[in-house]
Amino acid sequence: MSSSINSRPYDAVPxxxxxFLGLGVMGFPMAGHLARAGHTVTVYNRTASKSIAWCAKFGGAGGQKHAATPREAAAGADIVFCCVGNDDDLRSVVLGEDGAFAGMQPGAIFVDHTTASAAVARQLYQEARTRGLQFVDAPVSGGQAGAQNGLLTVMCGGDQEAFDAVRPAGMAFARAFTRIGDSGAGQLAKMVNQVCIAGLVQGLSEAVAxxxxxxxxxxxxxxxxSKGAAQSWxxxxxxxxxxxxxxxxxFAVDWMRKDLGLVLDEAKRNGALLPVTALVDQFYADVQRAGGGRWDTSSLITRLAGQPGKA
Structure with missing residues (x-):
């Protein structure tokens, strides 16, 4: 895990x-940008050593600290940001006696940056409302480099009022922080993003090979x-x-397969036809079987003739 983040100017916000819950390759620098923007940040991570390392890097005199549970981290917070692995990880830090919802004050807002299902976003939105809390699903695009540079694209679903309240703080690590629609819309927009990427990477793999x-x-x-119509990120x-x-x-193949699984499950529910996405998902399964689960998603090219994989 890289813990460095590049400096960037921060707009003055209250x-x-x-x-911040979850200090992986994305969460660690995202939380760091919040601290550098002047916010008081309490962090939680399942592996406590990462929380300790984060405080050593960003603690300073700003009152930054780490907590033993999500509930303790959320206590007294205006906004609780989260970036964990999947639906089950998200539920584990949100719900239950030690979950964030149990520690949040009335009116506080939970902002979930996990790439998760639209169904779990809607479930947690409803649960938050019953507790007098607010919930925004806000998956991100831009990868580890975007997190380190504070240039993520954030796609949000939830109530307008909650979105308006969190956007100024969220811009500490984003270049775009946009409300797409009601609860779950952020996750659906991230699925659209992943469909686009899957097709582009396969096409680029074939072209290079x-x-x-x-x-x-x-x-x-x-x-x-790259100076013509074929150009892409x-x-x-x-x-x-x-x-x-x-x-x-x-961005690892294992993570992309998780994301494409969410896409294909959602397509079954809404009736969308995704033949190319389903095919590319199986190509990524081939890369996993060849030992490339932690390779970047561009490793799709290793399936093609004359392209040995290199870790």
């Missing part, structure tokens, strides 16, 4: 008492076509590393 088989200078080709940031067979960084 300091808030916030909590084709060019290499044809004997082309692929770094040169990518430089040329994936091409600019992953094309050359794909050609070099380097995948030991970035």
């Amino acid at each position: 300091a808030r008492h916030v909590a 084709f060019g290499q088989q044809a004997g082309l200078d692929m770094p040169l080709v990518l430089d040329v076509i 994936q091409m600019d940031n992953r094309g050359k590393t794909m050609a070099e067979g380097r995948f030991d960084f970035g």
Whole structure:
């Protein structure tokens, strides 16, 4: 895990008492940006050593501290931010005697940055309302680099009032923080994002492999076509590393398969046809079987002729 974050200017916003649950590769720098923006931050992580390391890096004189449970972290917070692994992880830090909801004060807002199902977002939104709390589902796009640089794109679902209250603080780690619609809409928008990425990465994999088989200078080709209609973030940031067979960084295949599982489950419910997404999901399963579960998603190219994987 990288704990560094790049410096960025922070707009002056009123300091808030916030909590942050989950200090993985995304949460660690996101919470750091909140602290550097002047907010008082209490952190919680299942592995306590990460909380201790975060406080050592960002504690300073700002009153930052760590808590033993989500409930303790949430006590007295205006906003509780969260970024954990999946639906079950989310429920484990939100619900129950030691969960965040049990410690939150009336009117406080829970903002979930986990990529989870729309169903769990709606469930927790309703549970929050029964407790006099507010809940915003707010998955992010931009990866570890976006978190470190404070340039994430955040897609939100929930009540307008709650969104308006959390957006100024959330902009500490975001370049865009947008309400898409009612509860669950943020998670659905993130699914749209992942569908787009899956198709783009497969297309780019085939293009790079084709060019290499044809004997082309692929770094040169990518430089040329990235100035035209084929340009994409994936091409600019992953094309050359794909050609070099380097995948030991970035968004892991295991995480993408989790996300695409959410997409395909939702498609079964709403009737959307996703033939390419379903196919690419199976291609990612091939990469997992080859030992590439922790490789970057651009490792799709390793399935193609003449492309050995390199960890």
